[in-house]
Amino acid sequence: MDKFRTLEIFIAVAETEGFAAGARKCRLSAPVATKAISELEASLGVRLLNRTTRQVSLTDAGQRYLVDARRIVEELKEADASVIGLHAKPIGTLSVTAPALFGRLFVTPVMVAYLKQYPQMKATLLFQDRIVNLAEEGIDLAVRIGHLADSSLNAIPLGHVKRVVVGSPDYLRRHGTPKQPKDLQHHQLIAAVQMNPVQDWRFGNIDNRVSVRLEPALMTTTNDAAIEAAVLGFGLTRVLSYQVANEIEQGRLKVCLSKFEPDPLPVQIVHREGRTSTAKTRAFIDLARAMLSTSLAKL
Template identity: 55%
Template structure:
């Protein structure tokens, strides 16, 4: 069988975690998928998959091969698109990742607009509050908030956000407004662990920070929950400015200690280095860059 075809089948099995799932994805019969994997393992002389009646798992050698095969198949797809012309209509599968709340508020509207504009593209959106390994998880485009590590990935800055303290006006009227970070120890605080994994909040610019250790009355695992608790007047919380932009505009929340904010955090659109330009990736990035740079809450 054609080696590229075998790689494509193996990638589908590895990503789906089953022969049946890969068969549905590729429009093949399960026996044909099984024969392709057997042929590939025979060609390589290596066992790529551990399979039982209950699961299919990639072996250590198979995981290394899966990473390389995924990259090769993606580059061939991109080469096909490039040779068809730079103005070829975007098509195929696009995988995008972003933090949960940012994805909901800012990325999902862009995805909807993109899908409406390009009917031959399908999108998988991974909204997770962790850094996704783009190569290992087959992600084409990521939105990252915060400093970027050195890597081979390409990055386009589209805005920035700040860490802000905020509370409901009723709470501040009843308990007073803190004048300095140390005053927070006398207040009820709400901590979202996805933003503040410890109970130590730092204030001020890099190199001149002030740390305040707190005992929050409420610890939550989602930013939405922290926002709702703060709106209800429970106490003071610390979130990213985009997460509470609507509540600040409506007056449901107001910022506390703005003079002690730390340096803004950059927002980047990140994509994998590629020899060719994929039409689906290029067009999605162009759309998202324009939308995010135009948003007043991300400036």
């Protein structure tokens, strides 16, 4: 087996933390992947992976080797792509993941425009409210909201969204509008996603942070349900600005405590490709930046 293919197998096994999953990604059998890694370790005279019955993890040497292996593989792919013209015209299938509601409202219009512009392309959209592992699930691009924990990803900023407290005009008329965060303790609250009977809502920026411990009257696993309950006048909820932009514009919800809002959260599109991305990803990123920068600036 050539060294380039061996490096691809090593990267896949390291990223998926398993020989079976890494082998599937490389379209090989697990025994072939296991043999390739064993031969690589033997040639180097060092163990790259720790093996257990449940999981594979990198040794210190393996972590250093993974960084260099990724760089080498990406540079070779970029060289090949330049020669065969992949950077000139988008071809193939593009897969993009994003949070469910953000994906429906913002990513879908971008993808429709993209496919109209490049009719030879095909696409897959995966909208889920969880962090999708790009390597393990074979995804090209991801839209992420918030600060990135994985520094190995290449991130392109698209804009920002805010965390806002909202209530219906009817609720605010009956119960009054909170003037500062501590006033929330006297209101009916609706909490989404985190099924914890006691929650801390943080306000202010890093230089002037305020935390209020609250007990929601209603907890729900979806933001949609929390927003609907707020629209119906049950209480106040806290969500991201894009999630209630339509309700605010239509006057069905009003923002409270705006001067205490935390610092905005970045919206970024991320990928794992090297310095020179393929035409299909680069074209989508350029289109997303053009379409979303204006939309997000209004939120």
